[in-house]
Amino acid sequence: PITYKDDPLGILAVDNIKSKKPLLQRDLNVMMGITMQIGAKIHSVQIESHLRQSQKMEAMGNLASGIAHDFNNILSTILGYSQIIGMKLPANDPIRKMAEEIHHAGIKASNLTKQLLAFSRKQVTEMKVTSLNIIIEDMAKMLGRLISEDISLEIFPAKEIGNIMADTGQIEQIIMNLVVNARDAMPAGGHLIIETGEIFLDEKYAETHENVAPGSYVMLTVTDTGKGVPKAIREKIFEPFFTTKELGKGTGLGLFTVFGIVKQHKGHIYVYSEPDQGTTFKIYLPVVEGPIDEIASSRKRKMPGGAETILVVDDDPSIRKLIVDTLEPLGYRLIEAGCGREALDRCRATKEKIDLVLTDVIMPGMNGLKLIETIKIDRPEIKAILMSGYTDNVVTHHGVLKPGIIFMNKPLLPIAMANKIREVLDNKPATT
Structure with missing residues (x-):
């Protein structure tokens, strides 16, 4: 041997x-x-x-x-x-x-x-302890609507599996993308099976698989009886914009997205497929200890206002104008700045209280975190919200998310922005 x-x-x-x-x-x-x-x-x-x-x-x-x-x-x-x-x-x-x-x-x-x-x-995630079985159970009806009538869907949740630390919305995205991918692989109908389980991956397994840590994992398996994936293109299926579908029938981002979400959750994914024999995707997510967190309430749809003073800092004039046009009619007083140095000058030039600084993360000369830290020397009570389109690349790797600082993703939506600002000013828990 x-x-x-x-x-x-x-x-x-x-x-x-x-x-x-x-x-x-x-x-x-x-x-x-x-x-x-x-x-x-x-x-x-x-x-x-x-x-x-x-x-x-x-x-x-x-x-x-x-x-x-x-x-x-x-x-x-x-x-x-x-x-x-x-x-x-x-x-x-x-x-x-x-x-x-x-x-x-x-x-x-x-x-x-x-x-x-x-x-x-x-991408910034809202990580909570949750159950893969509960996520799939909540999605069951919707998944049934995603597939055609000539495809049978069977779901086999394991009786007992550990919890995972995950962003529920992103796990739902994984499942939806895999189901849609399976549906498209069975144009003439077939069977789609979703299973969950728990498995222990030992050190020997980890040594032969890159970026895999030994330990207990929750396993999601999605199997179809479709046309399968030829070996020649199997390594390409997670690449962006790669698709075998007809023009206009797919973006090539479905499996690309699945791969990224799995890696962001410190998991790994494997695909098993043979031509005309179907395809199986196996996703492994680390088991965590602790009870399941309560499901977050749905976002508010109204635009609450206030009379506080907000310092708005962004090197993009169109972003500053959008923020001012959104918040000024709600009663807030806005102070604008195009960079960190200008923001500090504006702070020093006014003696009135500034309740909140809303700043971009990456700007010329001084980044948003450094700006907040500098402002807090003279105004320790000021609250802060960081915003960026780069998200986790600058948030995690640059140590931006610290106690008392909330993060807001771009693109900015007026309703979500107004609610986030009100939550922070009122000292209510704010979600990213």
Whole structure:
């Protein structure tokens, strides 16, 4: 047998055909040495292949993050003003209908940037202890509507599985994307099976799989009886914009997004497929201790106002204008600044209380976190909200999220922004 650390990799068969004499022990020892070298070489090639694929995906993720950041700034203006116009006009006004169409198109574009950020693991998540079984149970009816009538859906939740630390919305996105992918692989109908379970991955397994830590994992399995994925393209299915669907029938971001969300949750994903034999996706998410958190209440739809003073800092004039046009009619007093240095000058020039600083994270000269820390030296009571289209790339890696500082994703939506600001000013728990 050809093995590496007791893991079977293949078989080497040897026979003494010419002399027909039995092999001596020294011959067997030589063969054993050769098989060990072959096993080590096979293992090395596998690791190198996994590393190259990982580096390739990481580079794509960094590119996706930059693209998403730029689009989020543009979408803030489109979504913000279309929502403001819609709220100012009567329900039967045809211009309001047009504004709503613009807003809906902007939301679709925003969802694409979220998928790019999910792949690149650059999206801020609202992580809570939850149960995969509960998430799937809540989605069951909706999943049934996603598939066609000639596809049978069966769900087999494990009786007992551990909890996971996850963003419920993103786990739902994983499941929906995999179900849609399975549906599209079965145009003539078939069977779709969703299963959950718990599995322990040992150190031996972790050694042969990159970025896998030993431990207990909750496993999500999605299996279809569709046309399968040819081996030649199996490594490409998680790449952005890669699709085998007809033009206009897919963005190529479905599995791309799944991969990113799984990695952001410190999990891993594997695909098993044979042509005309169907496909199975297995997703592993680490088990965590602790009770399930309460489900967050739905977001408010009204726009609460106030009379507080807010310092708005962003190097993009269109973003500042959107914020002012949103908050000024609600009663707030706004002080604008285009960079950190200008913001500090404005703070020093006024003796009145500034209740909140709303600042972008990445700006020329001084980033948002440094600005907040500097302002707090003279105004320790000031509250702060950081906003960015880069999200987790600057939030986590730059240590931005600290006690007393709330984060807000771009693109900015007036209703969500007004509620977030009111929550922070009122000292209510605010969610990212």
